[in-house]
Amino acid sequence: MINRLLAFVGRHLDRQLMVLVTLILATGILVLFSASGGSAERTTSHIINIAIALTVMWIAANIPLHYLARIALPLYLFGLILLIIVEVIGVEAKGAQRWLNLGFMRIQPSEVMKIAVPMMLAWYFDRYEAVLRFRNFVTATILVIVPVLLIARQPDLGTALLVAAAGFYVLFLAGLSMRLLFGIMVAGIAALPFLWNSLHDYQKQRVLTLIDPMQDPLGAGYHTIQSTIAMGSGGFLGKGWLNGTQSQLEFLPERSTDFIFAVYGEEFGLLGNMILITLFVLLIARGLVIAANAPTMFSRLLAGGVTLTFFTYVFVNMGMVGGLLPVVGVPLPLISYGGTALVTLLFGVGLLMSIRTNRRLVQT
């Protein structure tokens, strides 16, 4: 009986992904406990978020592939409509209009697009499998740009970048010509001055701060300075769990969310960082392997897009904490406190599992 229940629960769960996700989540609980100053309340709330997100992952893992393909378009349209509604009647918080108040909860429609965009593109390319033409890429590009612009207008640069990246990965994997890619890059660089002018002051400040954090050590540069101090002072072995002075004495801002990696690096040192990065690399590698072996064009592109998006989270967050990238609001996957990102990311992992296990069960 119990065996049969376990078999039912575990039927669509990829064992390797499951082990990696569990290890990273466990690390996350430890770090969050320290980052929240030993707050049982915060930690409990984090564990509850994890439980919800794991449930979502399990559900995603159990959705058959053809259902997934079928919900791609409706999900995309649903997300797009929500974004437009936010544009009109969204709730403003911290100077940005990102939230939609549903009365009982507030949701962030831009989060939906992180999954909906790669899914939509994968579905679109799948329809034109083997007859892909240039105009398909143009259409696909428009499908990416419209939600990205809507999100960037909120303004939420971090999420816009992630959604754009997710879309770009699918385009790239689908075979967007290298020459065109090169052309886009040149156009992008040419557009930089215009892009710069369209940035909000606080966004410009963040970029300038990256170049020279000391020009405003108590203002915009404060995050970067304090996080590099935390990281650097951790040394090779770290200061030990709960012993990070930068985090425990509250010098690190946003230490349980976007800057939690600095807490981890301070307390567990370079050794801990290498272990965590290894776990992430293995998880991403597993995702790429799943993509390589996926049965359909749709599943290949979706798995590749989701995996590379996950990777983008990791490197943007680590780059920001390490002082390599400007401060953009991107959490460290499966570690940072915050339910929305956790659900989205584990939903993505669930999709990978679905793609993996359905290939095994349903041979095409």
Add this chain to the structure above:
Amino acid sequence: MELRDHQRELHLFQMRLAIAAFVVAGIFVVILSRLFYLQVIQHDYYELLAEQNRVNIVPVVPHRGLILDRNGVTLASNYAAYTLEITPSQVGDLNALIGELSNLIEITPKDRRRFQKLLEEEPDFSSIPIRTRLNDEEVARFAVNRYRFPGVQINARLFRHYPNNEVASHVVGYIGRLSEADFSRLQQKGLAYNYTKSDYIGKVGLEEYYEQELRGVTGYEHVETDANGHSIRTLRSILPVSGNNLLLALDVRLQRVAEAAFGDYRGSLVAIDPETGGVLALVSRPGFDPNLFVEGIEPAQWAALNDSPDHPLNNRALQGVYPPGSTFKPFMALAGLELGKRTASYTINDPGYFVLGGSGHVFRDWKAGGHGIVDMHKAIVQSCDTYFYGLAQDLGIDMIHDFIAQFGFGRRTGIDIAGEVGGLLPSREWKEQRFNQRWYVGDTISVGIGQGYNLVTPLQLALATSIIANGGRIFRPHLVQQVQNSQTNDLTTIEPYPLAEVPLQPRYLDLVRNAMVDVTRPGGTAAWAGRGAKYSFAGKTGTAQVIGLRGQQYDEDSIAKRHRDHALFIGFAPAEAPKIAVAIMVENGGHGSSTAAPIARKVLDYYLLGIEPKALATSAHDEGSEGD
């Protein structure tokens, strides 16, 4: 065809996936390199920064040394008082907070101004006093309401206090907040490590001169502090070392008597123990209350002191320069005797004036009609100008300069307060350099009676008098007799030995001293002041002209008060074994005999006999006050 495209697309996808994997690996290598750079290569640097973040080094101000007079009476002390302090980094709207606080505890506009000034100077994390010297009721009232004022606390701090207020204010001086200029001076001397920018430092007087003795060594507490400025715990503390105490030669009771003796007159008095060079009293009138300066003086009070025509902030004893007038004559007499230009029995017949041979220029004696037959004794007792005109001419400026210079005229005495000036002992070279003019014989004649270019400070005059009193020994005058080490209580005595000696023959000294004793006896210029003295009282009166009325009679009352002559007096007693030598200058006091000599008498009576002076007699001008 379609199948081939399938294959081609799969192949393309796998190619692209491989590229992506390659990029992923590359980026992780970059991130790991960056972490290696931060956590291994730059580790020491960031560890230091983290320590600087975490550890707040709080200076602990040492107890400043006390200043005590020769009998142990306190001239400068510290007392603990409660201050209400604000830590600006923990407060949002400072003005609103101060407004709220002022409903509870009185905060004057002066308090606000001082707070603003300190706020501009201090780093964010330190706490800044908004009110000092809270009384018990105010402390209690704040304690009850404390929860309403985060970032505000009551601290016990030490304050400097000068219990004698105006008495000896120029000697003791005062401390004040460290200024930018003070700090850069300390940096030049390499002493800045011992101060924080919110510290106090001696500004004037002994507080300034002995700053390094009084200061002590600042202690430090290493306090672990969180980002909000809350102290978590003390990691380490280095205790401060208290400053050393100063034990003065000065007798504050004598000082008080001397200051009172001036009445409303401006002027200065210096009393020296001829046996040690210790300064027994050093008066500069008017004085000021040094307590006004400690917490920063009010602009209005500052303006009142600084702009007053009486210049109360000037230390006249070492900064005021005056012609010595007839107090110069005993030194001239010694010059004449020692250099062989005069003998005790040499006499002149004084017609009341002196005619300079050759030019025919006439120099008048203060007494119309003259003193008749005058020897050296009588010349000093009656202050005969004509005698000294002739002596000056016979000596010549070079001899006068070289002999008189031995008594310390024309250069700083080296007393232990800053700001002393050197006065002026004229010489041939000086005049050529200063005016590019040669020295005339006529110049020498004026110098002979202490007028002309001569300028002395009361301190120089007192030192020179003490040299006559002690038989020629020269001490560096010093206010501090001993420094008491705060840790060991060991006493270090300051220079109790003479620096040099003026070679004077005892018989010449006796002649001059005896004449000076007779100055205060009937027939002398200070007879009135010396009447009834129970000890042998040697002295010499003097008058320094303020405006050029040389050699003419003038009516004192018709001249504006500030144009009246300065009155001078030097003296010592008991003449046979002097214990005290004084020099007194009373600005616009008229004749030395009428205003300066009576002050000396009161000071000597008190010091030698312990007699408290009575109210100033009003008959001073009527009785026997002849000459200058």
